[in-house]
Amino acid sequence: MVYALLIAASAVFVVPFAWLVVSSLKPIEQAMAMPPTIFPRAHYATIDGERIEVLIDYTLPRAGVVADAIAGDQAGRRVLLTPEQALARPAELRNAHRVGAGWIRVTERLAQAESAATVPRWDVVPPEAVSTQIKFRWDNYPNALAALGGAADPKTGEGGVSFWVFLRNTLLVCVLGVIGTVISNAIVAYGFARVRWRGRDAFFAVTLATLMVPFPVLMVPLYGVFRELGWIGTLLPLWVPAFFGSAFNIFLMRQFFLGIPEELSEAARIDGGNEWTIFWRVVLPLSKPVLAAAALFHFLYAWNDFLAPYLYLTRKETFTLSLALQAYQSQNGGVQWHYLMAASTVTILPIVVLFFFAQRTFIQGIATTGSKG
């Protein structure tokens, strides 16, 4: 019984992911098809002797004739006529062939790039002649990533930003932020945990109190500070503050440091070490779990962050992935759902990979942070 519920619940949680990936591999008309299909398909038929990918238009209700008109008002085009119409003007038609009821009209499927210039060929073929197979449209991914950056303005030549730039920006913010987080919070937490000094506990209480301050309160003056520094429009506001500590991480690391036996510090003190060497040589090496957890969670936070980039970044070349994704979706007239799903998958994938490599740190990290009331 428990299993049934768990399986049902996990299905509900997993289906959106599956739908995301499957939609990202479909061509746009199948992505938007109703009723939806699970897997993307490709249909093939022979037109003019060539076996090519086709779109299925409709099924013929009655028998007819397909021919190429060489005269009359439809000269130069292929036409579908009733048998009576065909008999009336045999001289104008070439390659006339009968097509039966239940046959399928198919049209050549052109790649997006060609579709503007070329007129697609079509024909009517017996249903047996159409073959279908599952085909994943992997080229949605490079196309989506190219579209993410936007096309370069044909006049000025600027504006087209490569996906790699977005990735680089995001990685920069994440990695620098992680370095800053680990270093600054470890040092500060040590000061709160292992050094006894006047006013320490009051200061720590104030630190905890700041956890209650909502970001909107800080938003406007912070923007002003960064504006004074000339940092608006750069990535600096996104990672520099990490080098100056954060209340939550201080709390976390202090908690951990408090658990390290005092005797170890004492032994080092007897050997003539000062607090800094104790920190560096004794406490820090023992703190790998909490440092790893803090690093991981900051990376995750920085990768997923939208508000700060939205607030501080102005030029497209500086955008992070989250911001680029939102900008892409909000600028286009008609939403290219399959591209949007592909681009979204790309921003999610590194996190999933990271999770699988660092699972234990993740789960243990959350469990300890959340359980401490």
Next chain:
Amino acid sequence: MTKRERRQFFTGLGFTSLWIVGLGLFTAYPVLASLYYSFCDYSILKSPVWCGLSNYTELFSDDLFWLSLKNTLIYAGVSVPLGAVVALSLALLLNQDVRGRPLFRVLFYLPSIVPLVAASMLWMWIFNGQVGLLNWVLTPLLEPFGLTPPGWLVDPAWAKSALIIMSLWGTGNAMVIYLAGLQNVPRELYEAAEIDGASGFRRFWHVTLPQLAPVVYFNVVMSLIGALQIFTQAIVMSSAASGGTGTEMDGFPARSTLFYTMHLFATAFYDLRMGYASAMAYVLFLIIAGLTWLATRVSRDRLN
């Protein structure tokens, strides 16, 4: 202070020096500056001009302020308890002796670490009225009753519900915390209850819940604080649903997704009324502080 105390003091200061700067520059200064701005007319282009309580009085007669507050309270008021129930239920299920617990845990947890923007895109797609997955599933279920599924993100009556449903997808984080809490409940308590003849439900009510209470309380408060500041999902989804008309701050459809932080942001950075926005920020601060205090009182009474 003695010489030793003085040395310790400066050592402590030295270690926390980075945080002193951080706290001062990135927290304390903004908190105080915001308070000051809330009593001023301030656009970042000019210096602030003192105007007393006029921002606050204007707030209380501003329809959009009340609307955004109402929207936010509805969203938080539904998504937080619902999310806690879902997370707790899943944790309880997983706490049973089940095989494959790590796998289930991963499946439930993964959605909560997905970038919010990407998740919003996905759910916009799922909630699409014509070609979305959800309505495709719902239509045959509702037909026998003569009902059709709603348009979700384009229907003012349902847009918030869509956001709430999406938030439930992300409760894996809380579930992991509750699961850890459940596994920390001492076995002896359950055994003692069983010896006393307590049924499953009574064991849950008298052993599990009280043991879990601090963890639940902490998480619910944190969730509430987060939910009251909802921003990213609302912006991403409302701008797409509106199809590019208006800005992403409008709270499309029909302002039903105009949330507090969005309105604050728009006031500060689009209307350039930063004094007014600061007043809004402080009202939010007070609400959060008030709710936290209230929750502390309630939990203290119940835990005793």
